[in-house]
Amino acid sequence: MMSLPPRRGRRGFTLVELLVVLAIIALLAGLSSPALSSALNSARSTQCAANLRSIGVAVTQAATDNDNQYPPIAQAATNPYAGTNIQAQDLADTLAPYGITPDSLKCPTDMAKGTGSAYKQYGCSYEWNPAFDDEVTVTPIIYWSPTVQIPVNSARVRLCTDFNAIHNGRMNILYGDGHVRKH
Numbered sequence: 001m002m003s004l005p006p007r008r009g010r011r012g013f014t015l016v017e018l019l020v021v022l023a024i025i026a027l028l029a030g031l032s033s034p035a036l037s038s039a040l041n042s043a044r045s046t047q048c049a050a051n052l053r054s055i056g057v058a059v060t061q062a063a064t065d066n067d068n069q070y071p072p073i074a075q076a077a078t079n080p081y082a083g084t085n086i087q088a089q090d091l092a093d094t095l096a097p098y099g100i101t102p103d104s105l106k107c108p109t110d111m112a113k114g115t116g117s118a119y120k121q122y123g124c125s126y127e128w129n130p131a132f133d134d135e136v137t138v139t140p141i142i143y144w145s146p147t148v149q150i151p152v153n154s155a156r157v158r159l160c161t162d163f164n165a166i167h168n169g170r171m172n173i174l175y176g177d178g179h180v181r182k183h
Contacts, residue, residue, distance in 0.1 A: 044108035044112065045172065052172055054100065055100060055174060057099075059098075062097075072089075072094075073091055091105055105119070105123070105126060109167055110125040113166070126162060127162070127163045129158070129159075130159050154176030157175060157177075158173055158175055167182060170183055
């Protein structure tokens with residue numbers, strides 16, 4: 001019977017083996033980093049869309065209380081609509097009675113920009129810019145005429161957007177029927 005020679009001590013990792021393991025770990029970390037970054041960006045964009053949906057519900061409630069007319073909303077308290085007699089307030093003040101809080105007005109992707117964020121500049125990450133078929137209006141009316149009561153296709157009324165295309169070169173847009181789409 002043949003026996004193995006006695007071990008003289010514990011054998012540890014060689015430098016080459018240690019470097020190979022470190023290189024594999026670095027490679028795996030490098031491969032997973034873009035996937036993690038993409039997942040984080042997707043989660044931020046989804047939270048932004050949820051904020052815009054909340055704004056859409058609040059705006060619809062405000063329009064219901066205002067004879068089916070969207071409320072006049074300015075970009076910020078210091079930036080009312082130019083050239084109109086309408087007393088417009090910002091989103092936060094106008095929609096606060098309908099459950100909109102300052103946190104509802106923060107896009108996570110915008111907030112990740114730090115001091116360059118629209119929220120830091122205007123107090124809101126979203127731009128109220130109502131347009132019907134790309135024609136900007138101050139307060140779009142849901143009905144064409146109060147006597148005829150022909151409903152406007154609210155899916156074509158664009159109400160609120162991100163200030164900039166910050167979601168991988170695209171922006172979330174809130175439409176009058178409450179849906180949010182990324183363009």
